[in-house]
Amino acid sequence: MIAWWWQSVWIGLYVGGVLAIAQWLANHRTANEYTRKFVHIATGNIILLAWMLQVTRPVALGFGLLFCAVTLLSYRYRFLGSLSGVNRRSFGTFxxxxxxxxxxxxxxxPDRKIVAVLGILVMTWGDALAALVGQSLGRRTYKVLGVRKTLEGSLTMAAVSFVVALLLVGITCGWGGSTIFGAGTIAVVAAALEVISVGGVxxxxxxxxxxxxxxxLLYECLLPGR
Incomplete structure (x- = not known):
């Protein structure tokens, strides 16, 4: 395993690169929502780097808490517009x-990292692609708690969540009917949660x-006894 300080260096370089690209996009008048989605996807994918590098829990948690602090400060002082440059009032980045x-x-x-990776990647890819599809291709609209949604966006959220969950559950449990059922269940719940959640929550x-x-599903149903 790589020393913790090397882990910190690699994670720091990745985060710095993401923020630098995001600021470059913002400075070149890229639409705020597209810049924000870039940050959303790139930041979420850091969990794959942490998984690959076998980043220790203290290092991973430290960067997570630092990210929380940076987002809150950015809302207050607006020094990283790419983090919160969304055209509505939202604390979604925090x-x-x-x-x-x-x-x-x-x-x-060691035996549960897949759970954290799955939860983060479902949000990383599902929400971002759902928003982009909904904004560019959405034609069938509906409202939940006063917030406009699109059927195309919601279906994209479910489909992407299914693919992410299928790949990760398949890696853990193997490829079979129970894997498809588990991934489908996660996808439906993720899409439902996205629909009923407002204000970036x-x-x-x-x-x-x-x-x-x-x-x-993994440790009580598909992998009992682990």
Whole structure:
């Protein structure tokens, strides 16, 4: 395993690169929502780097809490517009950082890391692609708690969540009917949570809810005794 300080260096370089690219996009007048989605996806994918590097729990949790602090300060002082440059009042980026920290705190152990990875990646890819599809291709709209949604976006959320869950559950449990059922269940719940969550709170409810469900399915149903 790589020394913790080398882990910190690699994670720090990755985060610095993401923020630098995001600021470059913002400075070149890239649409705020597209810049924010870039940050959303790139930041979430850091969990794969942490998994590959076998980053220790203290290091991972430390970066998660640092991310929380940076997002809160950015809302107050606007020094990183790419983090919060969304055209509506939302604390979604902070909730995203908080969810990463919570999942690392609860599941970043040798036999449970897959749960944290799944929860974070469902949100990383599902929410981002759902938003982009909904904004660009959405034609069938509906409202939940006064918030406009699109059927195309919701279906994209479910489909992407299914693919992410299928790949990760398949790696853990093998490829069979139970894997498809588990991935489908996670996808439906993730999409439902995204629909009923407003004000950016889906960045908290979707990853945490998906991870809790994955933990139950993997270690109580699909992998009993582990």
């Amino acid at each position: 909730f995203y950082a908080l969810s990463i920290s919570l999942l690392v705190a609860c599941f970043w152990y 889906d960045n908290l409810t979707v990853p945490v809810g998906s991870a809790i469900l994955a933990n139950i």
